[in-house]
Amino acid sequence: MKHVHVVFNMSAAGSLRQALADLGLRETVIGLPDDFSFGPIDPPAAYLRARWMEDVLGFERRPDLEQEANLFWSRATGRDIAPVAWVCRRNAMEFAGFLEFVSQVGDHPFRVVDITEVEFAPRPDRSESIPWRTLSFGHVLPDSMVKARLLERQTTLTGHELQACRDLWKRLRAENGPFRVVSDLSLQSAPITYFDKAIATHVTDDWRKCSYVVANCLSSLWDDGTYCGDLVLWSRVRALADEGVFEMEGDGVRMRNSSVRLASRAV
Structure with missing residues (x-):
């Protein structure tokens, strides 16, 4: 059978092709254009998350998202x-995209490259001076993928590991929360409201x-080991402004x- 590399980050898919x-x-290499870390996942239809992004986050719906996502899943599984x-x-x-993949692929055999604990060598043209771990496959450049010999890390999940993935995704789908976040x-x-407190720490009495605000909040979250998209934070900034915070x-x-500042009643 032909090997097809299934990636749940479009940026990472491009880098892997180059590697x-x-x-x-x-x-x-195929990349998932959808994001299961926010919006409804029960059922896991792309058009429901697109509608949720429009209605709740206030972003324009991508008209081709459902078609592209369906094509990805037909190829990936x-x-x-x-x-x-x-x-x-x-x-x-x-992680959420991977769990949906495990759910959809069923009993068809597949291999996994889990880069969670991989230590990448420092890059002389970057600020890293010691080996580092990434918060996202999308942050790993092609030459780092090659040097880390990631292709040699392919493995298979045990029956217990597969069941644990399916049980976790089943629970998350039943909860169907607005966000999925990494914990341990x-x-x-x-x-x-999960990111609201982090956002508020970067808003002051003065206009910013x-x-x-969003860039500094992103940086602080990343330093704490939390990866979040800028559009999600921007949507919450606007929501907190609408609420008068x-x-x-x-x-x-x-x-x-x-620009934004603390409302006078919130000071």
């Missing part, structure tokens, strides 16, 4: 391929650009064109 090409390998699933369990998006290298459901000026649509 395989650098190794002289012509193997197929085809019985005529030998899938190799790549996952970083420190990343809620990648597992996933747990989280409320819509929303892009500055923050005051906002600017167009309220683009982070760089908007």
Whole structure:
């Protein structure tokens, strides 16, 4: 069977294609365009999350998302391929996508490259001075993939490990929370307000650009080992402004064109 590398991060899929090409390998890589770390997952239909993003987070729906996601799943779970699933369990998006893959693939055999505990060598052109672990497969550059010999880390899950993945995803689907977040290298459901406290620590009595607030909040979350997308944080900044916790000026649509400060009653 033809090997197909199944990746739950579109950026990582591109980097893996380059790494395989650098190794002289012509193997197929497919990336999941959907994100199971937020929105409804019971049922796990892409159009429901797209509608939720529009209604709850306030983002324009991607008209082609459902078609692209359906194509990904038909290819990832085809019985005529030998899938190799790549996952970083420190990343809620990648971990949740992997759990949905385990659920959909059923009893068809597949291999896994789990990079959660991989220590990557320092890069001379980066700030790392010691070996480092990543919060996302999408942060690993092609040359680091090659040097870490990630392809040689392919393994299979035991029956107990497969069942644990399925049980975890079954529970998360039953909870159907707004967010899935990483805790102790597992996933747990989280409320819509989960990131609000972290955001508020970067808002003061003085006006600050929303892009500055979101960027600093992202950096703090990453330092604490939490990976979150900027659009999720931006949606919560706008929600807190609507609730009167923050005051906002600017167009309220683009982070760089908007500023925020603590509302006087919240000071």
